[in-house]
Amino acid sequence: MKLYYSAGSCSTSCHITLEESGLKYEAVEVDFDNATDPNVALVGKLNPLGTLPIFITDDGKQLDQNIAIQTYIADKAVGKNLLPSVGTIERAQAMNWLSFVCSDLHKGIGALFGVSYISEDKAVQQQVRSFLVGRATECIAYLDAKLAGKEYLMGSTFIPADAYAFVVLGWTKYLDIPLAPYKNIEAYMARVASRPAVAAVLKAEGLV
Ligand SMILES: N[C@@H](CCC(=O)N[C@@H](CS)C(=O)NCC(=O)O)C(=O)O
Known part of the structure; x- marks a missing residue:
């Protein structure tokens, strides 16, 4: 492979x-x-x-x-x-997370890298940025709430969506979106980073 x-x-x-x-x-x-x-x-x-x-x-x-x-x-x-076995609700839930991270979180946060390509006008850039930050932080806050009391997205088992969410959330440091208000995410990022395969x-x- x-x-x-x-x-x-x-x-x-x-x-x-x-x-x-x-x-x-x-x-x-x-x-x-x-x-x-x-x-x-x-x-x-x-x-x-x-x-x-x-x-x-x-x-x-x-x-x-x-x-x-x-x-x-x-x-x-x-x-x-x-991933859980095919045909189980747990499988569907794990795929639900993968889909959320890909369609909502990835594209929500990732869109912010494109702001300067939309217009050279700083005022326009600021307007676009605040619109996109609003959507991105909605997804981040949703994720933070869902991680309450959990080690990983599915509870105690690491799934591919955790790898994906970890990478995408990491982009926030280049985009001036602080994760400090999101305590569950902060702990989650450290937890995922400490996995030997991730390191x-x-x-x-x-x-x-
Ligand atoms: N729909 C694709 C999107 C993949 C995607 O957005 N890849 C980005 C990197 S995160 C890319 O390769 N962009 C081209 C570039 O950086 O020039 C998927 O989910 O795999």
């Missing part, structure tokens, strides 16, 4: 799930800040949308959406309990 990732982006969550899985994999860095990195051109060829993650299975099939990649890895990691991936991607 091969994962193309860029350090600290949403693809880092697939990297974490791979590391948690204990399966054999190759992680290939794509440096979007370096136009001469041949992997940047390769990404454009493999995925016309130009986005990561890109994941290649052992038999050469491609997946390029976080939810599908994370689910595939978790299902392959038999005995690791990364190994942060080190491998040069993020610590």
